[in-house]
Amino acid sequence: MDALPVRLWAAHRRPACPRHRARPSARTARAILVALVALALAAPALASERQPTPGEIEHEVMCPTCKTLLELSHAPVAERMRSFIRARIAAGDTKSEIETKLVAEFGEAVLAAPPRRGFGLLAWLLPLAGILAAASAIALIARRWREGAGDQPPLVPEGVSLDPALERRLDEELARYDR
Amino acid sequence: MALLGRAALIVTLGLLLYAAAAGGYAAARRHRRLEESARNALVAALGATAVAAGVLVAAFLRHDFSLAYVAGHSSRQLPVAYTLAGFWSGQSGSLLLWLLILLAMGSAAVLANRRLVSGVLPWTVPVLAGIACFFAFVCVAVSNPFETQPAPVNGAGMNVSLQNPYMLAHPPLLYLGYVGLTIPFAFAMAALLSGRTDERWLIATRRWTLISWTFLGVAILLGAKWAYETIGWGGYYAWDPVENAALMPWLAATAFLHSVMVQEKKGMLRVWNVSLVSLAFCLALFGTFLTRSGVINSIHSFAQSSIGAWFLGFIAVVAAGATALIVARLPLLRARARLESLLSREAAFLYNNLLLVAFALTVLWGVAFPLISQALRGIAMTVGPPYYNFFLRAFGLPLLLLMGIGPLIAWRRASPRSLARSLRWPLAVALLTGGLLAAAGAGSSLPGLVAYTFSAFVLAGIVLEFVRGTRARKALGEQSWLSAFSSLLARNRRRYGGYVSHAAVVLLAIGVVGSSVYGSSRTARLQPGQALSAGRYSLVYLGPSFRPGRNHDELRARLAVLENGKPAGIVTPGRNRYHVEAFFANAAAIRTDWLRAEDLFVIADSFHRDGSVDLKVVINPLVDLIWIGGLVFLVGSLVAIWPDAREQRRLARRAVQVEALAHA
Numbered sequence: 032m033d034a035l036p037v038r039l040w041a042a043h044r045r046p047a048c049p050r051h052r053a054r055p056s057a058r059t060a061r062a063i064l065v066a067l068v069a070l071a072l073a074a075p076a077l078a079s080e081r082q083p084t085p086g087e088i089e090h091e092v093m094c095p096t097c098k099t100l101l102e103l104s105h106a107p108v109a110e111r112m113r114s115f116i117r118a119r120i121a122a123g124d125t126k127s128e129i130e131t132k133l134v135a136e137f138g139e140a141v142l143a144a145p146p147r148r149g150f151g152l153l154a155w156l157l158p159l160a161g162i163l164a165a166a167s168a169i170a171l172i173a174r175r176w177r178e179g180a181g182d183q184p185p186l187v188p189e190g191v192s193l194d195p196a197l198e199r200r201l202d203e204e205l206a207r208y209d210r
Numbered sequence: 211m212a213l214l215g216r217a218a219l220i221v222t223l224g225l226l227l228y229a230a231a232a233g234g235y236a237a238a239r240r241h242r243r244l245e246e247s248a249r250n251a252l253v254a255a256l257g258a259t260a261v262a263a264g265v266l267v268a269a270f271l272r273h274d275f276s277l278a279y280v281a282g283h284s285s286r287q288l289p290v291a292y293t294l295a296g297f298w299s300g301q302s303g304s305l306l307l308w309l310l311i312l313l314a315m316g317s318a319a320v321l322a323n324r325r326l327v328s329g330v331l332p333w334t335v336p337v338l339a340g341i342a343c344f345f346a347f348v349c350v351a352v353s354n355p356f357e358t359q360p361a362p363v364n365g366a367g368m369n370v371s372l373q374n375p376y377m378l379a380h381p382p383l384l385y386l387g388y389v390g391l392t393i394p395f396a397f398a399m400a401a402l403l404s405g406r407t408d409e410r411w412l413i414a415t416r417r418w419t420l421i422s423w424t425f426l427g428v429a430i431l432l433g434a435k436w437a438y439e440t441i442g443w444g445g446y447y448a449w450d451p452v453e454n455a456a457l458m459p460w461l462a463a464t465a466f467l468h469s470v471m472v473q474e475k476k477g478m479l480r481v482w483n484v485s486l487v488s489l490a491f492c493l494a495l496f497g498t499f500l501t502r503s504g505v506i507n508s509i510h511s512f513a514q515s516s517i518g519a520w521f522l523g524f525i526a527v528v529a530a531g532a533t534a535l536i537v538a539r540l541p542l543l544r545a546r547a548r549l550e551s552l553l554s555r556e557a558a559f560l561y562n563n564l565l566l567v568a569f570a571l572t573v574l575w576g577v578a579f580p581l582i583s584q585a586l587r588g589i590a591m592t593v594g595p596p597y598y599n600f601f602l603r604a605f606g607l608p609l610l611l612l613m614g615i616g617p618l619i620a621w622r623r624a625s626p627r628s629l630a631r632s633l634r635w636p637l638a639v640a641l642l643t644g645g646l647l648a649a650a651g652a653g654s655s656l657p658g659l660v661a662y663t664f665s666a667f668v669l670a671g672i673v674l675e676f677v678r679g680t681r682a683r684k685a686l687g688e689q690s691w692l693s694a695f696s697s698l699l700a701r702n703r704r705r706y707g708g709y710v711s712h713a714a715v716v717l718l719a720i721g722v723v724g725s726s727v728y729g730s731s732r733t734a735r736l737q738p739g740q741a742l743s744a745g746r747y748s749l750v751y752l753g754p755s756f757r758p759g760r761n762h763d764e765l766r767a768r769l770a771v772l773e774n775g776k777p778a779g780i781v782t783p784g785r786n787r788y789h790v791e792a793f794f795a796n797a798a799a800i801r802t803d804w805l806r807a808e809d810l811f812v813i814a815d816s817f818h819r820d821g822s823v824d825l826k827v828v829i830n831p832l833v834d835l836i837w838i839g840g841l842v843f844l845v846g847s848l849v850a851i852w853p854d855a856r857e858q859r860r861l862a863r864r865a866v867q868v869e870a871l872a873h874a
Contacts, residue, residue, distance in 0.1 A: 103444075139590065139592075142591075143592055144597035145591055154579045165568065166564060173552055
């Protein structure tokens, strides 16, 4: 038991796997991430712009007096906004036309989320840019680590791969140790 | 009495100033006796604060309205339990509670860890005392709970929405969570100050982090339950700034709990961990600031006053100090190992941290954005539910998926093939579940379907781990399956407690998704005798009823519920009128179907002269899984927190070995 951590340590210092072996996994991970973000981005866009329902709009604008979503408010102004929205939908307005009219009347704060243009875009883009930047930083650092692994004299010399059976045992021990 | 309370607070401040100054000097000069003296001063400050808190409790119980704080937050009509809750229903009382909890937890952590981290401890005391100084100073000089006045005949009563059993527990638990994060932060800073940056500070504070994280999580859920039952709009979380205030440090602490495992096992992420614990602590301070300063217009800002500037200044000092210290100690924080592959357990932890911290900072950005718009453009903007829900999907869904992969992926380096092998059963269960749900019509919401598929994936992985572990224990000679299972838990509480917590998060996700994307609602104005139908239910309005009470009167609409045409009881939503506070509050009726974990949520908020009533009926499918998830979360945390001497020894030994190897 006592000797194990030394081996654990040795395991860390093993030369990193050659780049061409690790890269597909990195690419897969990145592809999955991108796909998921795209999925999440696409979902709200499915809401219909052409023929909105009153419920959809009530979910995206605020009641100016009680500062909750319009759908939850029963203030007099909320009832007026509701009948306005129904009337505009009946008149054939698109969702953004109706929201523009509400903004003209009550100011930008009537939108429950910042608009995805102009200054409001900053609210949406910063988190996405931040996570993409951080993810690239991780990928970059990981690559540099793998490339720079040669700086330190590895305990197992480069090119000498452990015997597969030994390797498997090491992994098993590591897994057991982990429990 | 007020004089005694005030004197006790001044004594507290004096003791803390001494503990900070003398403790810092003693630690720098390695002056053993002065170190002990500073530690004793910290514990004595706890005693003095307890006296102040006792005075305030006594004043509430005796209805001593000569104290402005007592008069402002209670009345003679208020039931005793809520009278006691008056202690923390305002600003100065809550800050006193902060100070009391900080000193209690700080003293306990310092006394409990005397041996394990003897080199770090001398610095922990002045750091803790310095933080406590700020709160003592605010209590003494800025927001004094012992302000006196000519006593009015009766107090102003308590904010009506706070008169609820959940609100008895929510604020103290929340503060235990916020304050608890001070402990790992103080030990981290002390480790940096003392230069002993090995893994022992992590081991010493792991349980404290877990405990405060648990308190914070339970407090958030109790707050949600309170909002659900009391505010009465049919939801439980509105992304209100003050709700977010508790969520942000919880997310950061969640990230920290995961990344410490990488440091303990591999000696990696050391800079990251001290940064993360500083972030969590700053977010906890920011949370207190948001709740207590009223900077942001919110239904929660019960306490509005002028401590905002002090708090912001303190947060800035803490953030700057922590950053400077981390930068100064960078050479000591070099990683002991490197990331070998982007497909490994270490990397999975890294992605987990990336997503959790990104989400926490996004919430922070969302909270701050209206203020920034106001300051830069002079135009008010709203960052509300659509914004947060978008990012909950963008960051939460990958996080959910990762929760299924992380526990099953190998340390060091996994090959796509080995990963596929260990994930094949969860994957099969997930695809099957997804297919069945899609066939059942869950595809009406794509994020909902994805979330449920991922949930099945995670749950299957957890079950698999438990089955495998139990089998292994049985094979090793345990008598029965049950004893194999319990010895499995006992041998690695942290891992299996963690799995239970994962299961709780999945239940939570299922509940949140179910109630937010698969729910429905109907509104109608009904005359007595008329009916409204919603889904399987129809409700017949029988008529209004009125019942006067001592604290409040109750106006109710009596409705007979029919489920699939069969009578299923009576619900009575309505409104309460509170006498002293002269305030109306919603009293929604909630009918829970535990078999389906579904709620029928009925709101009656305007009663008309002609006897008719405005009704809103909300069907919240699976919403009760959130509360069940909360209980499971508590169980998981308890399993992980439960003292385990063997594990503690093992970790300490490993830390020492890692340290020794580093110097070899």
